[in-house]
Amino acid sequence: MVSPILELTNINKSFGHVHANKNINLKINKGTIHGIIGENGAGKSTLMSIVFGLYQANSGTIKVNGKEINLRSPKDSIINGIGMVHQHFMLVENFTVLENIILGFEGELVFGKNLEKAKKDLKNLCDTYKLNIDLNSTISDLSVGFRQRVEILKSLYRGAEILILDEPTGVLTPQEVDELFKILRSLNEEGKTIVLITHKLIEIMDLTSEVSVMRQGEMVGHTKTKDTNKEQLAEMMVGRSVLLRLEKSQVKTGDVVFKVEDLTVKDDLDVIRVKNVNLNIRAGEILGLAGVTGNGQTELLEALSGIRKVESGEIYLDGKKVSDSQNFLDPRELKEKGLAHVPEDRQRMGLVTDFKAYENLIFGYHDQKPFSKSSILNHRDIIAHSKKIMEEYDVRPQSPNLITSNFSGGNQQKIILSRELNENPKVLLVGQPTRGVDIGAIEFIHQRLIDMRDRGAAILLVSVELDEVLSLSDRIVVMFDGKIVGEKENNNVTDRELGLLMAGVV
Amino acid sequence: MEFLSDIASLINSTLRISTPLVFAAMAGIFAERSGVIDFSLEGKMLMAAFVAAVGSYFLGNPWLGLLLAIIACVSLSMLHGFASVTYKGDQVVSCVAINILIIGLTTALAAAWFGQAGLTPTLNEDQRFLEVNLPFAESLRDVPILGTIYSDILSGHYIFVYLAYLTVPLVFWVVFKTSFGLRLRAVGENPSAVDTAGINVFAMRYKALAINGVLIAFAGAHLSTAVNANFFREMSAGRGYLALAAMIFGKWHPKTALVACLLFGFTDALQIRLQGVELPAIGEIPVQLIQALPYVLTVVLLAGFVGKAIAPNAIGQPYIKER
Numbered sequence: 001m002v003s004p005i006l007e008l009t010n011i012n013k014s015f016g017h018v019h020a021n022k023n024i025n026l027k028i029n030k031g032t033i034h035g036i037i038g039e040n041g042a043g044k045s046t047l048m049s050i051v052f053g054l055y056q057a058n059s060g061t062i063k064v065n066g067k068e069i070n071l072r073s074p075k076d077s078i079i080n081g082i083g084m085v086h087q088h089f090m091l092v093e094n095f096t097v098l099e100n101i102i103l104g105f106e107g108e109l110v111f112g113k114n115l116e117k118a119k120k121d122l123k124n125l126c127d128t129y130k131l132n133i134d135l136n137s138t139i140s141d142l143s144v145g146f147r148q149r150v151e152i153l154k155s156l157y158r159g160a161e162i163l164i165l166d167e168p169t170g171v172l173t174p175q176e177v178d179e180l181f182k183i184l185r186s187l188n189e190e191g192k193t194i195v196l197i198t199h200k201l202i203e204i205m206d207l208t209s210e211v212s213v214m215r216q217g218e219m220v221g222h223t224k225t226k227d228t229n230k231e232q233l234a235e236m237m238v239g240r241s242v243l244l245r246l247e248k249s250q251v252k253t254g255d256v257v258f259k260v261e262d263l264t265v266k267d268d269l270d271v272i273r274v275k276n277v278n279l280n281i282r283a284g285e286i287l288g289l290a291g292v293t294g295n296g297q298t299e300l301l302e303a304l305s306g307i308r309k310v311e312s313g314e315i316y317l318d319g320k321k322v323s324d325s326q327n328f329l330d331p332r333e334l335k336e337k338g339l340a341h342v343p344e345d346r347q348r349m350g351l352v353t354d355f356k357a358y359e360n361l362i363f364g365y366h367d368q369k370p371f372s373k374s375s376i377l378n379h380r381d382i383i384a385h386s387k388k389i390m391e392e393y394d395v396r397p398q399s400p401n402l403i404t405s406n407f408s409g410g411n412q413q414k415i416i417l418s419r420e421l422n423e424n425p426k427v428l429l430v431g432q433p434t435r436g437v438d439i440g441a442i443e444f445i446h447q448r449l450i451d452m453r454d455r456g457a458a459i460l461l462v463s464v465e466l467d468e469v470l471s472l473s474d475r476i477v478v479m480f481d482g483k484i485v486g487e488k489e490n491n492n493v494t495d496r497e498l499g500l501l502m503a504g505v506v
Numbered sequence: 507m508e509f510l511s512d513i514a515s516l517i518n519s520t521l522r523i524s525t526p527l528v529f530a531a532m533a534g535i536f537a538e539r540s541g542v543i544d545f546s547l548e549g550k551m552l553m554a555a556f557v558a559a560v561g562s563y564f565l566g567n568p569w570l571g572l573l574l575a576i577i578a579c580v581s582l583s584m585l586h587g588f589a590s591v592t593y594k595g596d597q598v599v600s601c602v603a604i605n606i607l608i609i610g611l612t613t614a615l616a617a618a619w620f621g622q623a624g625l626t627p628t629l630n631e632d633q634r635f636l637e638v639n640l641p642f643a644e645s646l647r648d649v650p651i652l653g654t655i656y657s658d659i660l661s662g663h664y665i666f667v668y669l670a671y672l673t674v675p676l677v678f679w680v681v682f683k684t685s686f687g688l689r690l691r692a693v694g695e696n697p698s699a700v701d702t703a704g705i706n707v708f709a710m711r712y713k714a715l716a717i718n719g720v721l722i723a724f725a726g727a728h729l730s731t732a733v734n735a736n737f738f739r740e741m742s743a744g745r746g747y748l749a750l751a752a753m754i755f756g757k758w759h760p761k762t763a764l765v766a767c768l769l770f771g772f773t774d775a776l777q778i779r780l781q782g783v784e785l786p787a788i789g790e791i792p793v794q795l796i797q798a799l800p801y802v803l804t805v806v807l808l809a810g811f812v813g814k815a816i817a818p819n820a821i822g823q824p825y826i827k828e829r
Contacts, residue, residue, distance in 0.1 A: 052702070054701070054702065054827070055827075073701075073704060073706070074701065074702050074703070074704045075704030075705075076704075077704075078703075078704050084702070086698075086702065088698075090696070090698050090699040090701075090702040090703075091696065091699055092691070092692045092695045092696045092699050093695065093696070093819070094695060094819075095691075095692065095695070099688060099692075100699070102685075102688070103688060103689065103692050103699065103700065103703045103705075104689070104700070104703030104704050104705045105703070106685030106688060107685075108685065109684055109685055109686065110683065110684050110685075111683050111684065111685070111688075
């Protein structure tokens with residue numbers, strides 16, 4: 001009988017109105033590699049930040065080795081043998097490896113013998129776990145893979161018995177991932193307990209002995225890894241809620257109006273996120289792009305809408321090339337050519353939440369008539385237009401002068417949608433149209449998208465909600481690890497088939 | 507020989523004039539290394555000058571005046587911390603508010619207590635710091651070169667001058683050779699790294715601000731109870747900003763900041779000596795032009811070199827723990 005080294009009971013955590021963790025119970029057994037899997041936003045990182053003492057739970061208890069502990073800060077966790085390697089490394093870039101590791105655990109006020117002792121201890125740790133780190137190098141000179149090793153070494157030096165890793169492979173190359181897994185296995189053989197947070201099924205199957213699944217802030221299942229498989233885990237992750245099939249007429253599709261050829265895009269860290277993607281969207285068609293968050297959808301959407309630079313490949317609108325790695329139209333020029341974009345992150349990219357509703361309702365079109373005449377905003381026409389459009393899109397409350405952040409998520413989304421659809425775009429790019437939106441508004445938004453399609457727009461729908469993709473799309477492509485891994489006509493495809501593609505199983 | 511004594515007196519004034527800049531720059535290093543912008547060096551210096559002069563006048567002892575100045579400046583630093591660390595307000599705005607407050611407050615209080623707007627009574631010898639003559643300064647004066655250096659350059663300064671130059675190696679040692687210094691530098695670069703190391707980010711920043719308050723108090727006391735024997739309106743005259751510029755030019759490093767302070771001090775000493783001097787071929791340079799020299803130098807240095815100066819990474823950003 002293995003005893004749990006870490007036991008969480010009824011953990012709750014809210015950020016404002018967002019209930020990030022709901023009554024979480026979790027037992028981590030000593031000496032295991034325990035995976036916690038779930039989609040982005042499922043509450044995994046929040047939960048582990050609570051265990052590490054970085055966030056304080058609203059309620060619930062945490063036991064280490066059967067003893068209840070009170071975590072007020074990371075110090076308490078470190079004392080209790082908990083270490084964490086964060087998704088974004090907690091390193092001071094212009095410090096050396098040694099300085100970063102001893103930070104907070106210097107031993108004495110004045111540097112002297114304690115540094116020598118620390119160096120010796122660290123050398124021993126490096127040898128034991130084959131970490132191969134030069135203690136005197138500066139962090140900014142190290143590759144991402146090495147920085148991660150510094151983080152692991154830091155936790156070990158601080159006496160971690162439980163090591164939590166939050167999405168550790170997200171920023172690594174495949175070779176670095178292999179190295180990391182080797183290190184984690186050797187740590188495990190030496191008796192350390194490892195907690196791996198990930199949304200990648202393959203990592204769970206590769207590395208862990210036990211797995212817990214989270215979905216929308218709740219713990220939805222625990223099992224031994226050998227008793228499950230990718231398909232089953234994918235199902236638990238995505239959820240099996242009822243499919244809400246919309247009434248959708250058959251529409252005769254027209255010509256291809258939006259075409260993407262061999263597109264490759266890098267993210268801010270210079271990691272390739274979109275790999276040789278090809279897409280065709282016809283007039284009067286909704287192309288659904290399914291995939292687990294973080295597989296390149298965000299970067300793809302940003303490149304298509306002109307926000308992110310194209311690394312290689314071409315984008316065509318209406319048969320004319322609009323972007324390649326050399327020449328590209330900016331979002332405004334694309335807008336003028338008939339491309340509209342409803343961004344994934346509505347509060348960061350879609351709206352200025354501190355502005356009034358009427359300002360957001362004309363944003364991007366504010367310099368056009370009738371909103372603006374000779375560079376001066378025409379307040380009366382803007383308000384009249386706002387009132388009309390808010391009524392048409394059922395934005396509640398119908399007050400153009402209200403600050404945008406005071407609208408609910410669903411109504412904020414309607415503000416963006418009405419702004420973008422009002423111009424009757426030829427091509428519409430939509431990211432996560434119903435994330436955080438209440439059910440009533442979901443239905444309305446879906447119906448609007450269908451109407452647009454019926455009027456002959458070409459729509460690219462990017463969503464992590466499989467149900468949404470299935471109910472809206474005419475055709476579905478699945479993105480995994482930056483590549484399009486499958487394309488299906490949406491008449492006899494099941495969520496199971498898509499789930500497998502999304503998990504990169506097939 | 508006259509040339510040599512000219513040089514000696516120029517260096518002597520440089521050391522004296524640089525003193526408040528050195529204290530202020532060292533104070534700035536503590537605040538800014540911890541990630542808190544300190545534009546309020548100017549205001550705090552002015553406050554210290556006022557409190558030291560008034561305290562010394564009423565209590566009859568300049569050391570007690572200094573102590574009160576320290577208390578006043580630490581309080582102002584805590585106010586800055588309260589607004590910008592605890593309540594995450596804009597750090598520059600908080601500093602500007604302090605600077606404006608102090609200009610008004612010192613003028614008003616002087617008017618209320620002494621009947622003269624922005625002027626405190628002249629301190630007698632017991633109420634102010636006097637020049638310190640080093641041992642044997644008189645007898646060694648005639649030794650060539652070394653005597654001049656010892657007696658005319660090193661001896662005969664106020665206590666603050668010696669303290670200022672002793673502070674620099676001390677600051678260097680604290681910032682780079684102690685665990686406190688390691689944490690201080692880390693909290694200004696990446697507060698999250700400090701937080702996850704189990705150290706309280708806010709407490710670190712408050713500690714840094716407290717040290718900042720103590721150091722800047724010395725700069726103000728030097729002005730009103732040593733080189734001058736009273737406080738007068740806006741007597742800090744931009745030295746706080748000049749020290750801030752020196753600190754940036756010195757890349758937030760005590761040694762290079764010292765060099766920058768001396769450079770500013772030297773140009774100021776030079777401009778005083780150049781006033782009224784007839785230069786061959788040029789003639790007399792207008793006073794206004796000469797007086798502008800240190801400020802022109804500031805602009806030139808900062809414009810020319812600031813590109814190379816890399817500020818602490820997290821400077822000016824309040825630490826927000828939860829999203």
